[in-house]
Amino acid sequence: MDLIVRTEHGAVRGSEDGDVMAFKGIPYAAPLDGPRRFQAPASPPRWDGLRDASAYSASVPQAAMTDALPSCWQPGDSTDCLTVNVWTPDRGGHLPVMVWFHGGGFLGGTASADGFDGATLARGGVVVVTVNYRVGYEGFGWVEDAPANRGILDQLAALRWVRDNIISFGGNPDNVTIFGESAGGVSVATLVAGSGRRGLLRRAIAQSPAAMYVDEDEARKIGELITGHLGVPATTGALAEVPAENLHAAQRHAMAEIERNRAAWTNSLPYGVVLDGEVLSELPWVAMRGGAANGIDVIAGFNRDEATGFTVDLPAEARDVEVLASHLHLPPSTVAEYRSAYPGASDAELHTTLLSDQLFRMPAVWTAEATAAAGGRAFLYEFTWETPQRDGALGATHGLDVPFTFGVHDDPLAVEMLGASPTGFDELSAAMRGAWTSFAATGDPGWPAYRLADRRTRIFDNPISLAPDPISGSRQIWEHRFPELG
Secondary structure, three states, X not given: OOOEEEEOOEEEEOEEEOOEEEEEEEEOOOOOOHHHHHOOOOOOOOOXXXXXXXXXXXXXXXXXXXXXXXXXXXXXXXXXXXXXXXXXXXXXOOEEEEEEEOOOOOOOOOOOOHHHOOHHHHOOOOEEEEEOOOOXXXXXXXXXXOOOOHHHHHHHHHHHHHHHHHHHHOEEEEEEEEEEEOHHHHHHHHHHHOOOOOOOOOEEXXXXXXXXXXXXXXXHHHHHHHHHHHOOOOOHHHHHOOOHHHHHHHHHHHHHHHHHOHHHOOOOOOOOEEEOOOXXXXXXXXXXXXXXXXXXEEEEEEXXXXXXXXXXXXXXXXXXXXXXXXXXXXXXXXXXXXXXHOOOOOHHHHHHHHHHHHHHHHHHHHHHHHHHHOOOOEEEEEEOOOOOHHHHOOOOOOOOHHHHHHOOOOOHHHHHHHOOOOOOHHHHHHHHHHHHHHHHHHOOOOOOOOOOOOOEEEEEOXXXXXXXXXXXXXHHHHHHHHHHHO
């Protein structure tokens, strides 16, 4: 098996993973040294000789996602971290390419997580690429003398690397599908609706795309919460002098302020895609309704119980559905509409349903709906497999679909979400992976396209099924919000 590949910037040597070849830690952009931490990505320097590509690179700077999980980045880690990882079953092929953008709320995450190992997915006849992109302030914080959305600019740079190099790994540069979950789903929707992706992708899969978009004024104000706490101006030169660990620790100050006055802010997290007129001018589903997808096939979907992981441990007084509706600036009639649409549900359960809708379920529906309304090919799914963890209280919670997407259930995070021996995992994972790879190859995931006339939706569970408009109650409550969101 020939494990040496020549890229535009130098040769790399990969490793064998059974019948798949893996090439890890390949730079698509220059190291994040000095002011470059906060600037648009630059081309990586060329290297002489053979670069070892058998191990992942360092992750991008970030804080620990939770107190229970250690950070995948530590001070002193290499700045050469804007990298891609490639799995291919056939270097001599002309295979569909699938490019993954991880989630993490634009606060953290890494392509080197065990759960994103692309070998199993690649065995389905595709070349899989996973991408490190900047998160936190480096990726999405306000900088006066640098472009917004640098994390998205990183993703575009990675897609240009794919276009220019993937043929050497057996991939077809004219048949690229991007896919991602949560913040990765936001990234997918942004790239589809934005103008910078011309010629870089053909299809897209947005798994639980979140409503994480802010205007420039709000992005600036959130930036001031962080840089003001540190006492530095928001310039590339000044920020470059701040150790990354100090900058990421200061995010907690902004998050606390957002929590204290939730109704004053668009999102509950400090970062989102900035509607800057460059990467993106308007909300993606608004742009898609205007035809921005331009012939790109789209799958969008959500998990039935998206918000349970965020609400299951909250005290009862913190699950007030009327307070939540007020914070989200919804009409006073909204809670009554939810009670009517979901008879028998407690107000605490309605709180979780409303939050699920606002964060993920409605953006997924709108993405499919807007693409279809503009005459494009869109497909919608709902993931309803329930995890037995937490005595079943989580149901089909946020992120539960990711292990099924990659066919990996034994990494630490998957075990925490699924349990040690999840019943029916192999069958459902094979169905999802088969749908995704079929879509990447042909544009057909194996179920009917989403049409406004019947809204047929794939239900991923054991067994898989098809249903018309499965969350019609929520969709009808929110449909009048669509024009206002524009």
